[in-house]
Amino acid sequence: MALLERAQQLAAQGHDVIHLEVGEPDFETPAPVLEAIAAATRDRGTGYTPAAGLPALRQAIADDYRERFAANVSPAQIVVTPGASGALQLALAALINPGDGVLLSDPGYPCNRQFVNLVGGKPQPLVLKADNHFTLTASELLGAWQPDTRLAMVASPDNPTGNMLSLDTLQAMAEGAVQQGGLLLVDEIYQGLCYRGPAQSVLSRTDQVLVINSFSKYFCMTGWRLGWLVAPEPLVPAIERLAQNLFLAPSTPAQYGALAALQEPSLTILEQRHQLFARRRQCLLNGLAHLKLPVVSKADGAFYVYVDVSDWTNDSFAFCADLLEKEKVAMTPGLDFGDGHDHHRYVRLAYTCAESRLVDALHRLGHYLESL
Amino acid sequence: MALLERAQQLAAQGHDVIHLEVGEPDFETPAPVLEAIAAATRDRGTGYTPAAGLPALRQAIADDYRERFAANVSPAQIVVTPGASGALQLALAALINPGDGVLLSDPGYPCNRQFVNLVGGKPQPLVLKADNHFTLTASELLGAWQPDTRLAMVASPDNPTGNMLSLDTLQAMAEGAVQQGGLLLVDEIYQGLCYRGPAQSVLSRTDQVLVINSFSKYFCMTGWRLGWLVAPEPLVPAIERLAQNLFLAPSTPAQYGALAALQEPSLTILEQRHQLFARRRQCLLNGLAHLKLPVVSKADGAFYVYVDVSDWTNDSFAFCADLLEKEKVAMTPGLDFGDGHDHHRYVRLAYTCAESRLVDALHRLGHYLESL
Numbered sequence: 033m034a035l036l037e038r039a040q041q042l043a044a045q046g047h048d049v050i051h052l053e054v055g056e057p058d059f060e061t062p063a064p065v066l067e068a069i070a071a072a073t074r075d076r077g078t079g080y081t082p083a084a085g086l087p088a089l090r091q092a093i094a095d096d097y098r099e100r101f102a103a104n105v106s107p108a109q110i111v112v113t114p115g116a117s118g119a120l121q122l123a124l125a126a127l128i129n130p131g132d133g134v135l136l137s138d139p140g141y142p143c144n145r146q147f148v149n150l151v152g153g154k155p156q157p158l159v160l161k162a163d164n165h166f167t168l169t170a171s172e173l174l175g176a177w178q179p180d181t182r183l184a185m186v187a188s189p190d191n192p193t194g195n196m197l198s199l200d201t202l203q204a205m206a207e208g209a210v211q212q213g214g215l216l217l218v219d220e221i222y223q224g225l226c227y228r229g230p231a232q233s234v235l236s237r238t239d240q241v242l243v244i245n246s247f248s249k250y251f252c253m254t255g256w257r258l259g260w261l262v263a264p265e266p267l268v269p270a271i272e273r274l275a276q277n278l279f280l281a282p283s284t285p286a287q288y289g290a291l292a293a294l295q296e297p298s299l300t301i302l303e304q305r306h307q308l309f310a311r312r313r314q315c316l317l318n319g320l321a322h323l324k325l326p327v328v329s330k331a332d333g334a335f336y337v338y339v340d341v342s343d344w345t346n347d348s349f350a351f352c353a354d355l356l357e358k359e360k361v362a363m364t365p366g367l368d369f370g371d372g373h374d375h376h377r378y379v380r381l382a383y384t385c386a387e388s389r390l391v392d393a394l395h396r397l398g399h400y401l402e403s404l
Numbered sequence: 405m406a407l408l409e410r411a412q413q414l415a416a417q418g419h420d421v422i423h424l425e426v427g428e429p430d431f432e433t434p435a436p437v438l439e440a441i442a443a444a445t446r447d448r449g450t451g452y453t454p455a456a457g458l459p460a461l462r463q464a465i466a467d468d469y470r471e472r473f474a475a476n477v478s479p480a481q482i483v484v485t486p487g488a489s490g491a492l493q494l495a496l497a498a499l500i501n502p503g504d505g506v507l508l509s510d511p512g513y514p515c516n517r518q519f520v521n522l523v524g525g526k527p528q529p530l531v532l533k534a535d536n537h538f539t540l541t542a543s544e545l546l547g548a549w550q551p552d553t554r555l556a557m558v559a560s561p562d563n564p565t566g567n568m569l570s571l572d573t574l575q576a577m578a579e580g581a582v583q584q585g586g587l588l589l590v591d592e593i594y595q596g597l598c599y600r601g602p603a604q605s606v607l608s609r610t611d612q613v614l615v616i617n618s619f620s621k622y623f624c625m626t627g628w629r630l631g632w633l634v635a636p637e638p639l640v641p642a643i644e645r646l647a648q649n650l651f652l653a654p655s656t657p658a659q660y661g662a663l664a665a666l667q668e669p670s671l672t673i674l675e676q677r678h679q680l681f682a683r684r685r686q687c688l689l690n691g692l693a694h695l696k697l698p699v700v701s702k703a704d705g706a707f708y709v710y711v712d713v714s715d716w717t718n719d720s721f722a723f724c725a726d727l728l729e730k731e732k733v734a735m736t737p738g739l740d741f742g743d744g745h746d747h748h749r750y751v752r753l754a755y756t757c758a759e760s761r762l763v764d765a766l767h768r769l770g771h772y773l774e775s776l
Binding site: 081151253255276283 | 405428432433438442445446449450451452453486487489490493497502514515518519522523524625626627628629646648649650651652653654655656657658
């Protein structure tokens with residue numbers, strides 16, 4: 033956060049900062065989505081929807097699972113939420129009692145730990161290994177299961193590594209968790225942003241799993257704050273009551289926008305953007321290879337690569353701070369993603385800016401490395 | 405909730421249900437607000453804002469406190485949230501540790517108890533007295549303070565009673581809470597909807613208090629889900645970190661709308677609506693007096709009256725259910741607002757529909773009473 037503030041400060045002072053630290057697509061909400069929101073606001077008003085979301089949107093999400101992911105999900109399993117943040121909160125509040133353990137990967141999404149703490153749960157870090165690209169196997173996950181573990185949280189595609197888990201791995205994790213009397217939660221908020229195979233969902237393999245998702249990333253609707261949770265049907269009544277009490281309802285205009293985002297012509301626009309992300313990714317991987325900076329993760333999804341800078345520094349935070357001051361390139365140090373995984377060796381780069389900017393950033397980075 | 409569902413079911417079947425159960429203004433988001441949202445979405449994009457909200461909106465809220473409420477609030481004390489629900493959650497998460505006591509009035513807003521439970525707090529019900537119109541005095545509140553009480557929650561204007569607390573009372577409560585080593589939280593989400601004096605805020609008397617507020621009620625922006633929290637400045641850094649982790653940020657388009665809602669021409673539109681609420685309130689009070697149904701609360705704010713139906717029933721839930729089936733008028737039974745206050749004697753009526761509909765509802769209610 034200190035680096036993010038400094039990057040914004042430098043930009044405000046007129047410096048040409050290249051932002052490789054931003055976990056948000058640089059693409060605007062698609063125009064057909066904005067048009068649908070304006071029309072719905074005018075024609076249908078902006079009053080509260082049901083706590084679990086518009087029935088038509090729950091149905092549309094279920095249809096999308098069937099059509100794009102070959103997953104059979106009932107609308108009754110879907111609860112629309114204020115961002116994936118709201119979905120995470122509902123899942124944890126519904127499932128975790130004080131003292132319950134929750135397995136969290138390190139490196140991983142930094143807010144997960146806070147959601148666990150909020151409901152009195154006990155984070156149980158699962159430190160991933162660099163020599164396996166920071167990917168997680170089902171046997172590692174299930175081997176780390178403790179008697180008090182109630183939930184394990186994984187992400188595919190993952191932040192900060194961009195790694196994806198295979199459907200076989202996810203299925204084994206989900207089934208193993210259930211055998212232990214617990215559940216697996218899969219963060220699929222970067223679903224659709226994948227570069228080595230088709231988009232996928234664990235829900236095509238099992239419904240004994242919690243899935244969170246979002247309209248922020250693939251659908252480019254960050255500021256509208258809309259996500260959803262898929263849960264095994266017996267859990268849904270309790271989750272709906274929690275949603276009613278904690279949120280009242282998700283944003284009404286955003287829900288009408290989401291209905292349009294799941295249809296043409298939005299889907300074509302989004303797929304074009306997906307292809308641009310793929311080109312940026314290749315550009316970044318090529319440039320990093322040229323600079324002899326190893327990408328330690330597989331980086332086959334999301335819009336992140338996790339890079340080993342330990343040939344150049346023993347403190348990736350100081351490296352990021354110095355690079356920002358001298359070359360005006362902002363990156364995120366490994367420390368932000370957990371303190372158990374040799375974080376001082378790593379930095380996260382996000383390719384959420386145009387390819388020409390990535391090329392500039394690589395030049396500046398090369399110039400910086402020469403100066404060391 | 406069962407009655408709400410039944411009312412919606414009957415309406416869907418084509419029955420002309422009059423909804424006196426809805427806690428949501430029937431007025432649409434003001435047109436200038438919608439225009440501002442469309443323009444900002446086009447010109448400024450819909451990316452994330454800072455976690456505590458747009459600096460310009462925090463400043464505009466601070467300005468509004470100074471201009472309309474003679475309250476000196478710094479923008480640094482204001483955190484913009486996903487609805488007042490988000491503000492409640494931040495306040496409780498920042499202040500309450502597991503086992504801490506929280507004083508809650510009964511009758512009161514039913515979700516408060518769930519927010520307390522979420523963070524492991526202990527609800528401490530404060531049962532109000534009908535013979536004092538269900539209003540609360542400072543000495544009652546402070547007399548109920550327990551050694552483990554950390555927070556007391558009150559609302560002015562209040563749901564379900566419509567009662568308002570005087571600034572002297574609120575100041576005495578806030579100061580007494582601080583003397584006990586705790587804090588007072590004042591729910592001001594119906595601020596501006598008052599009928600016997602000017603709108604007010606506890607913040608004109610003290611800044612040692614937590615205040616939650618919302619753009620849903622007075623500003624008629626329910627479905628946009630935007631509210632805010634005002635906190636003593638030393639608490640704000642922790643609250644901002646929580647907001648960052650739990651919500652990332654409030655809705656960007658809603659925030660641009662809120663900027664317009666706090667200015668002309670929106671304020672004139674909202675003040676006209678306020679006058680319509682005042683007329684509806686008088687219509688309802690006159691009609692209830694004519695039917696000899698005592699309004700037990702003072703009902704000088706919000707859009708609620710709390711009515712004693714014990715001359716006609718010893719079960720207000722059954723009364724509401726029967727009235728809905730026979731006369732298609734929906735009301736909320738006292739049970740929804742707490743189980744400690746002789747709830748079976750009371751019903752809440754919301755004047756969130758046009759005056760002509762209120763007149764119809766009163767006719768139907770009279771017809772029903774005659775049939776008993």
